[in-house]
Amino acid sequence: MSLNRIQVFAPASVANVGPGYDTFGFAIEHLGDVISLTKRSDSKLNILKSAGADLPTDPAKNVATVAIQSLLDSLDSQQGFDVHIKKLFKPGSGLGSSASSASGAVYAANKLLGEPYTDEQLLEFALDGEELASGMIHADNVAPSLLGGFQAVRSYEPLELFRIPTPEELRVLIIFPDVEVKTSEAKGLVPKELSVKEAREQWGNVGALIHAMHTADYKLMSHAITDRIAEPVRRQLIPHYGKVKQYAMDHGAVGFNISGSGPSMFALFKSAETAKSCMTEIEKVYQKADLPVMLNLSRINPNGCQVI
Numbered sequence: 001m002s003l004n005r006i007q008v009f010a011p012a013s014v015a016n017v018g019p020g021y022d023t024f025g026f027a028i029e030h031l032g033d034v035i036s037l038t039k040r041s042d043s044k045l046n047i048l049k050s051a052g053a054d055l056p057t058d059p060a061k062n063v064a065t066v067a068i069q070s071l072l073d074s075l076d077s078q079q080g081f082d083v084h085i086k087k088l089f090k091p092g093s094g095l096g097s098s099a100s101s102a103s104g105a106v107y108a109a110n111k112l113l114g115e116p117y118t119d120e121q122l123l124e125f126a127l128d129g130e131e132l133a134s135g136m137i138h139a140d141n142v143a144p145s146l147l148g149g150f151q152a153v154r155s156y157e158p159l160e161l162f163r164i165p166t167p168e169e170l171r172v173l174i175i176f177p178d179v180e181v182k183t184s185e186a187k188g189l190v191p192k193e194l195s196v197k198e199a200r201e202q203w204g205n206v207g208a209l210i211h212a213m214h215t216a217d218y219k220l221m222s223h224a225i226t227d228r229i230a231e232p233v234r235r236q237l238i239p240h241y242g243k244v245k246q247y248a249m250d251h252g253a254v255g256f257n258i259s260g261s262g263p264s265m266f267a268l269f270k271s272a273e274t275a276k277s278c279m280t281e282i283e284k285v286y287q288k289a290d291l292p293v294m295l296n297l298s299r300i301n302p303n304g305c306q307v308i
Contacts, residue, residue: 002112004038004112005037005112006111006112006307007035007036007108008034008036008037008104008107008111008307008308009032009033009034009104009305009308010032010034010100010104010107010304010305011027011032011100011145011148011303011304012027012028012031012032012088012096013025013026013100013140013141013144014026014260014264015096015138015140016140016257016259016260017150017225017266018205018225019202019205019209019226019228020152021190021229022138022153023152023153024150024151024152024153024164025096025139025140025141025143025151026144026150026166026172026300026301027144027145027301027302027303027304028172028174028300028301029298029301030088030298031095031174031296031298032089032145033085033088033100033101034086034088034104035064035084035086035104035107035108036083037081037084037105037109037112038081039079039080039081040079040080040081040082041080043078043080044080045059045068045069045080045083046081046082046083047062047064047065047083047084047085048083048084049084050085050087051085051087052087052088052089053085053090053091053097055087055101063098063105063129063133064085064105064129065105066102066128066129067102067103067125067126067128068083068105068125070124070128071109071122072109075116077113081109085101089176089294090176090178090294092180092182093264094176094181094258094260094261094263094264095174095259095264096141096145096260098130098132098133098141099126099130099141099142099145100145101129102125102129102133102142103122103126103142103145103146103304104305105126106125106126106146107304108305119304119305123139123142123143123146123159123161124159126145126146127139127142137156138153138156139153139156139161140260141260143161144301144304145304145305146304146305147304148302149163149164149301150163150164150213151163151164164213166213166300167216169216169270169271170216170270171268171270171271171275171297171299172266172299173253173266173267173278173279173295174265174266174294174295174297174298175244175267175282175293175295176293176295176296177239177263177286177291177293178294179238179291180263181234181238181261181263186234186261189233189234190230190233194229198228199228201226205223205225205226205228208220208223209221209224209225212224218270219254221268222253225257225268227257230258231258235258238258238262238263239263239286240285240289241258244265244282245267247278247282247285248282251274251277251278251281252269252274252275252277253268253269253274253278254269254270255267275297279297282295283295
């Protein structure tokens, strides 16, 4: 029995995770996109009015339909779809908004087309959508949104990924102050060259973070989530970054850094209880500054896109 309509949840994600610039990313819970696809009797990709954000309705300018079209082209298919996107988090938050849309869209389309591709093979098409949004191919948000868990990109040419196991008790606190950080501006701040000393430290932290996740070595984890590339220049774009980071690290966090391009930040904790004890004080920081802040506590989501 063939499906004519499907609804998919595509999780939001944290990219870079400290030292893994364009290389590390993990999925989170609760935040993401709900993508609804319905088969049409023609070849048109029709974007219905979105919920939760004002998104492009031109199929050539929406990451979801660009990703779907890439999938259809690979199959030489003329199948059309009505596409509805419900955003459960704000675009431009540094949580992989375009990746959620692209991943959820190709996952849903693949299901309605009888699953001609594996989830891993869908990455190629989701990346075409992500390229529209960012101007370049990077899989650190797309891979965890599509496949779940903590994903690492070993190579882009050819694309090769591996999954990093994470401690079951580890919790992620997302802190999103409601300010705009343009990805283009954030990327423009990143240095084009590193000294040997900086590169050596970055490589060491990458290896240490992978080992710490495997072994639940939280002391090592707290040292490894250090970034010599993006954090030093991007933190200036995020209000009260230093104060919030210091408070979290002083009160039980085992890692803290910028999520993607920001302004969202993430803090890792050994338990939900420890994280909850920090949330009220972090909220007070932004209340005093009269700045809205969204807090989200979750696991590292082991699941990628799922039918709901």
